[in-house]
Amino acid sequence: MQILHHYYPRxxxxxxxxxxxxNVSGSYPNAFPGTALREGSSGENxxxxxxxxxxxxxxxxxPPIPNPNGFFGPETARTVxxxxxxxxxxxxxxIGRATWYEIIRVFVAAKSLAELTSEGDRIGIQNPPPTTxxxxxxxxxxxxxxxxxxxYLGEFYPDLPLVVRSGVFRENTRDAVIAFQRHFRxxxxxxxxxxxxRKLWEVYFAAKGTVPPTVPESPAQPNIPGYPGTLIRQGSxxxxxxxxxxxxxxxxxxxxxxPALNPxxxxxxITHSAVAAFQRHFGxxxxxxIGPITWYRxxxxxxxxxxxxxxxxxxxxxxxPPYPGTLIRVGSRGADVSxxxxxxxxxxxAFPAIPTLVADGTFGPLTEGxxxxxxxxxxxxxxxxxxxxxWERLMNxxxxxxxxxxxxxxxxxxxxxxxxxxxxxxxxxxxTIRSRFPSITQLAADGSFGPITQGxxxxxxxxxxxxxxxxIGPITWxxxVSVHNAVNMNTRASSISTKSTETPNNMSGLGLMLAxxxxxxxxxx
Numbered sequence: 353m354q355i356l357h358h359y360y361p362r363x364x365x366x367x368x369x370x371x372x373x374x375n376v377s378g379s380y381p382n383a384f385p386g387t388a389l390r391e392g393s394s395g396e397n398x399x400x401x402x403x404x405x406x407x408x409x410x411x412x413x414x415p416p417i418p419n420p421n422g423f424f425g426p427e428t429a430r431t432v433x434x435x436x437x438x439x440x441x442x443x444x445x446x447i448g449r450a451t452w453y454e455i456i457r458v459f460v461a462a463k464s465l466a467e468l469t470s471e472g473d474r475i476g477i478q479n480p481p482p483t484t485x486x487x488x489x490x491x492x493x494x495x496x497x498x499x500x501x502x503x504y505l506g507e508f509y510p511d512l513p514l515v516v517r518s519g520v521f522r523e524n525t526r527d528a529v530i531a532f533q534r535h536f537r538x539x540x541x542x543x544x545x546x547x548x549x550r551k552l553w554e555v556y557f558a559a560k561g562t563v564p565p566t567v568p569e570s571p572a573q574p575n576i577p578g579y580p581g582t583l584i585r586q587g588s589x590x591x592x593x594x595x596x597x598x599x600x601x602x603x604x605x606x607x608x609x610x611p612a613l614n615p616x617x618x619x620x621x622i623t624h625s626a627v628a629a630f631q632r633h634f635g636x637x638x639x640x641x642i643g644p645i646t647w648y649r650x651x652x653x654x655x656x657x658x659x660x661x662x663x664x665x666x667x668x669x670x671x672x673p674p675y676p677g678t679l680i681r682v683g684s685r686g687a688d689v690s691x692x693x694x695x696x697x698x699x700x701x702a703f704p705a706i707p708t709l710v711a712d713g714t715f716g717p718l719t720e721g722x723x724x725x726x727x728x729x730x731x732x733x734x735x736x737x738x739x740x741x742x743w744e745r746l747m748n749x750x751x752x753x754x755x756x757x758x759x760x761x762x763x764x765x766x767x768x769x770x771x772x773x774x775x776x777x778x779x780x781x782x783x784t785i786r787s788r789f790p791s792i793t794q795l796a797a798d799g800s801f802g803p804i805t806q807g808x809x810x811x812x813x814x815x816x817x818x819x820x821x822x823x824i825g826p827i828t829w830x831x832x833v834s835v836h837n838a839v840n841m842n843t844r845a846s847s848i849s850t851k852s853t854e855t856p857n858n859m860s861g862l863g864l865m866l867a868x869x870x871x872x873x874x875x876x877x
Contacts, residue, residue: 389447393424404459405431406516415807418523430803481553487543489790490521501556502528508559546648584642588619599654600626607633609740672747680738684715692738695750696722702753703729703834728816729834754841758833766824770801781836782808788839789815
């Protein structure tokens with residue numbers, strides 16, 4: 353308390369509560385229910401303990417429970433065990449009497465420091481709202497503000513789930529964002545961008561019964577022009593159209609699928625196609641219309657590009673084969689399929705999660721599986737179909753392969769209790785991957801496979817869409833190696849972008865594009 357008051361002499365207010373121990377009839381438990389909670393248990397007491405442990409995970413180094421649904425499964429047992437280790441209880445993964453009361457005690461301690469009733473004033477909920485996009489895995493001040501506002505609004509809108517206010521954007525926060533977006537008829541993507549931020553602020557101040565200060569039409573930053581307030585589409589004219597055309601032409605350096613535009617301030621069919629290509633590349637609705645979401649995303653990507661140093665002059669490289677114009681999927685045949693298979697075989701040398709194929713020009717289940725694996729490793733929509741985005745990424749990656757020496761799978765499963773150099777390799781690789789996926793726990797590369805390593809492996813498996821059992825077999829091994837190589841490839845590309853003597857066209861194939869996306873930090877690449 354003396355340290356806190358030294359640094360916060362005027363604006364610190366500590367509030368204490370004993371309601372969690374005296375209000376037996378309230379929504380929080382008081383007395384131990386009499387029966388230990390263990391794997392297989394279910395009910396409201398299990399759900400509340402899961403929520404408490406998730407809140408505690410924001411302050412102590414225990415793995416969060418991904419789905420606090422009231423069922424006591426292996427992930428809950430793992431979190432309970434780690435909690436018990438930290439607080440010097442018997443690490444049996446069972447919530448008995450001693451563990452029950454210790455969880456409540458630690459939860460109340462965490463809330464009394466981090467979730468005060470005055471927190472809204474402390475963290476400064478005021479206009480203008482943030483404009484930075486936040487999503488799964490993000491941390492920081494904007495996530496704290498988001499969770500506070502969502503928790504406050506949960507008192508007024510019962511369809512909003514209880515938010516674990518940990519300062520980390522996890523599944524629970526995403527679910528609350530999606531519920532909020534659905535309630536207010538926004539795009540329910542679970543990502544908080546400028547439109548969702550504005551609506552959150554509007555509803556928050558309305559719920560408080562106050563009128564917020566006037567929100568400026570444009571964000572505070574001078575390099576972010578404000579959305580003009582009306583849709584920009586075919587037939588539109590004027591300086592706003594001209595601005596978007598110039599921005600799209602600049603972004604085209606790193607996203608060559610965007611057609612080149614004549615910046616004349618007239619929104620015609622080619623501008624429509626360029627907007628739709630941008631939207632497809634960045635996962636937006638490809639309707640070719642610039643609304644507020646597309647506007648701010650174009651501005652954001654343009655600003656990111658301006659902050660990324662470009663490469664120097666040099667000879668033009670041989671261009672990659674252009675996308676054939678039609679989806680390549682199961683049942684497709686011909687030279688384009690053969691090219692995809694050949695390029696996948698090339699990529700598989702550095703990325704062993706991608707199986708080797710017979711390049712016979714026939715797109716069957718094995719080719720579909722290889723395409724799906726490629727998409728998972730490189731953060732694309734894993735549908736097993738080669739569309740323009742997958743085609744472009746495959747051509748670029750296969751033309752810029754890293755020179756790597758992959759460690760061989762040791763031949764035995766690795767799980768809790770395993771030890772040795774292979775475990776150390778996997779821990780180091782997962783720590784590297786964590787730079788792109790912050791939801792993966794930081795590991796001590798000690799060669800000992802404990803519950804924390806198991807949790808990191810499970811989180812990785814969930815991200816890749818493979819069996820999430822927390823065990824490293826050959827499939828998980830190959831995926832960890834592949835994503836590790838992909839992350840390192842991305843890092844090298846960002847370094848090359850400041851030193852290479854290649855032209856912008858070559859860098860648009862991989863280096864500058866990956867460097868820019870890395871700086872944005874919102875997808876694997």
